[in-house]
Amino acid sequence: MKNQHTFMGIALSACVFGMCAASTFAADETLRSLAEKNNIYIGAILNSQWFSGQLPSNYEQIHKTQFNIVVAENEMKFDATEPSEGRFNYGNGDKMVKYAQQNGMRVRGHALAWHSQVPGWVNNYRNDKQKLLKVLKNHIQNVVGHWKGKVAEWDVVNEAISNNEPMWRSQSVWYQGIGPDFIDSAFVWTHAVDPDAELCYNDYNLEQGISPKAKAGFLLEQVKRWVKNGIPIHCVGSQTHVEDTTTDKHFIGSPDSLRALAKELAKLNIKLKITELDIGFKSGINVSKKDLERQGKTFREYLDIVLEEPNADTYLIWGVSDKWSWLGGLNRQKGLIYDDNLKPKPAFDSILVRLQTFEPPQDTTKQDTTKTDTTKTDTTKQDTSIAIPQFSSMKALSMRISGRTLFISGANTAKVEVFDMQGRPVFNGKCETGALELKGISEGVYMVRIREHSTSLVQKIAIK
Ligand code: XIL
Numbered sequence: 001m002k003n004q005h006t007f008m009g010i011a012l013s014a015c016v017f018g019m020c021a022a023s024t025f026a027a028d029e030t031l032r033s034l035a036e037k038n039n040i041y042i043g044a045i046l047n048s049q050w051f052s053g054q055l056p057s058n059y060e061q062i063h064k065t066q067f068n069i070v071v072a073e074n075e076m077k078f079d080a081t082e083p084s085e086g087r088f089n090y091g092n093g094d095k096m097v098k099y100a101q102q103n104g105m106r107v108r109g110h111a112l113a114w115h116s117q118v119p120g121w122v123n124n125y126r127n128d129k130q131k132l133l134k135v136l137k138n139h140i141q142n143v144v145g146h147w148k149g150k151v152a153e154w155d156v157v158n159e160a161i162s163n164n165e166p167m168w169r170s171q172s173v174w175y176q177g178i179g180p181d182f183i184d185s186a187f188v189w190t191h192a193v194d195p196d197a198e199l200c201y202n203d204y205n206l207e208q209g210i211s212p213k214a215k216a217g218f219l220l221e222q223v224k225r226w227v228k229n230g231i232p233i234h235c236v237g238s239q240t241h242v243e244d245t246t247t248d249k250h251f252i253g254s255p256d257s258l259r260a261l262a263k264e265l266a267k268l269n270i271k272l273k274i275t276e277l278d279i280g281f282k283s284g285i286n287v288s289k290k291d292l293e294r295q296g297k298t299f300r301e302y303l304d305i306v307l308e309e310p311n312a313d314t315y316l317i318w319g320v321s322d323k324w325s326w327l328g329g330l331n332r333q334k335g336l337i338y339d340d341n342l343k344p345k346p347a348f349d350s351i352l353v354r355l356q357t358f359e360p361p362q363d364t365t366k367q368d369t370t371k372t373d374t375t376k377t378d379t380t381k382q383d384t385s386i387a388i389p390q391f392s393s394m395k396a397l398s399m400r401i402s403g404r405t406l407f408i409s410g411a412n413t414a415k416v417e418v419f420d421m422q423g424r425p426v427f428n429g430k431c432e433t434g435a436l437e438l439k440g441i442s443e444g445v446y447m448v449r450i451r452e453h454s455t456s457l458v459q460k461i462a463i464k
Contacts, residue, residue, distance in 0.1 A: 031066040031348075034355035035315075040306050041106055042351075043069030043316040045276075046099070047324045051075055051092045055324070058342055063320060064103040071108040071275075071316065072096050073326075076151075077117040081143050085121050085135075088142050097150050108275070108316070109151040111158035111202065112140055113186040115172030123173055132177040137189050144193040153198035155237055155275070156190045157183050161203055166218035183222075184231050191232035202237030202275055206261060207253035216261045227268050236265055237275035240302060241318065243332060244295055247282040255301035259309065266311040273314035274302060278325065279347075280332025287334050289346075296350035297421055299337065303351055307358050353423025357449055359456055399450055401461040406436045411452040419447045438463060 035042035044067050049055050051072075063070075074080055075092035082088055100107045113136060125131045144154065160183055162169045169175060174182040183201075190199055201223070206216040219236065226233045238258055245251045262272040279298050281287050306312045319325040323340040327333060337347040396410040408414050408431050416436055418427035426441055431450070441463055449458045 029352070029356065031352060031355060032068045034352065035068060038307060038355060038358055038360065039313075041069040041314040041316070042355075043067045043071065043105075043108075043314070044320045045071050045073045045316075045318055046096055047319060048073045048075065049324055051095060056342070059320060062338065062342060064099075064105070067105065069106040069108060069314060069316060070096060070100050071110050073319075074117065076109050076143070077111060078114065078122070078139065079117045079119040082139055083119055086138070088146070090146055093147065097147060101150075106153075107147075107151045109144075109147060109154040109197075110275075111155035112143065112190060113156060113160075113174055113182060114158035115169060115174065116159070118173055126173055126177050129177055129179075132174065133182075133185065136174065136178070136182060136186060140186060140189045141193055144190050144197070148194045149196070151194075151197060153200060153235065153273075154190055154194075155202040156186050156199045156233075158202045159204065160201070161215050161218055163205065163215070166213055166215070184226070184229070187226070187231050187233050198234045198271075199232055200235040200237040200273060200275075201233060202239060204239040204241055204276075205253065206236070206238040207240055207242060207255070207258040209252070209257045210260050210264055216257070220261070220264055223265065223268055223270055227270070233270065235271040235273050236261070237273045239276035239318075240274050240278075241276060241327075241330070241335075242279050242298070244279060244281045244291065244298070246291070246294070247285060255298070255305060258302065259305045262305055262309040262312050266309065270311070272305070272309065272312045273316070274306060274312075275314065275316050276318040277302060277316065278318045278327055278332075278335035280325075280327045280330065280335030283328065283331045283333045285333075292334075292346045293421075295334075296346040296348075296423075299347040300350040300354045300423065303354055307354070307360070350423045353419055353425070357417075357419065357423070357447065357458055359458060397450060397452065397455050397457045399448065399457065399459055399461075401438075401448075401463065404438050404441075404463060406431070406438055406448065406461070408434055408436070408450055411450065411455070414450045414452050417449045417451075419449070421445055421447065423447075 031042050044063060046063065047055070050059065072093060075096065080089065080092065097107055122135060125135060160169055160172065160175065168180050187199055190197065201219070203215065203219065206219065208214050208216065210216045210220060212218070223233065223236065240258065242253050243251060265272050279295050281291060303315055306315045317336060319336045321338040321340060321342050322334050322336050325336055327335045337345055337351065339345050398410055399406055399408050406416065414431045416429050416431050417425060418438065418441060420426050426446065427438060429436065443463050445460060445462045447458060448461050449456060
């Protein structure tokens, strides 16, 4: 077993009723192997300290074992790749590309046109539109050309929208010098150099709703225009740097809002990628076990979008361990899935088990980005038994809970697994009579998976 918890042991020892069945969890399952099974990319940045060899060896071991997509924290940004005019520096980026190739990982390029981390020499041309156009075009041609065929996707434009109002960000050398056309041009130039690369617009606060006043609402209007005008854009990256709901009093972002954006983008045949996820707590507060479990639940809810929405394919976390996270600068802490000692946190468990238990609807594939699923229903309104229809692979199987008795129909012998909302197995048994007493499980909400042969159903239940 590599760098993860021994779920096998937990699952088997948690068998409290019925005939125990062998756990379905293979001992060597990782986030990566499960993501691959689910046809999605799961990743984390390589922190800047990795490039200068400052990290313990288990950091890299974890990184390549658990993830199948990688992005550089700072090393492909403008100031890193063209620190002085016309002199390009690809050393660190090449190091990461080699690492990715050796370990079979996809590479994201981040970022070409951004207002931040732009070297001083570019700012000298702030008032010279023609020169700035040349600077941006030359940068794109060189950088994208250098990694052509090696970087699978680029954040062509990063954070071009203002935070407060639905308008472009004015404090940007590109916007001030060129105007909003710099965006259209950047996409066209990038596509011309590497027609096979996926090209994204990337930004933060996109999980805050799609009303015309919200950032994502403004973005949607632009995406519609780009698509209509034939601008080569293929994806929207949602950074998703969010704060735990209980520590941010003004919390307005939610997985549901981001899902709504994914659905709107699907109509335009544009993908949604989660590109920089972290879920921090306010700096200075004590973070309890319960807080970490709630954080895990939020990580899972964002993962659900990537698993369930046909046009979402990437779940990328902005860091591996809390020890080397940029979040301190945002007055946040503990926003990642490994702790300071590189030990997996409850959020890791949530993600792992969610990947283990997810069963895609049989008629939906990740490749088909145009397909919209109209079968989903509102799962929040039912009381004790909350069906999640998208997990059902066959209609015949059904379950309901009454008190502590789970009633199963449509199966002769069903294998029953119960997970807590952290995704940890708490029960594992067989039901041969159509009814099974879920003894030994405390009150709360759980996820139940029942299986017979290749038919299975996953459903949320509440034990009262
Ligand atoms: C951050 C890095 O993590 C820091 O090391 C650096 O000092 C500043 O940039 N949005 C982005 C990322 O697109 O590039 C930022 O990365 C985090 C916010």
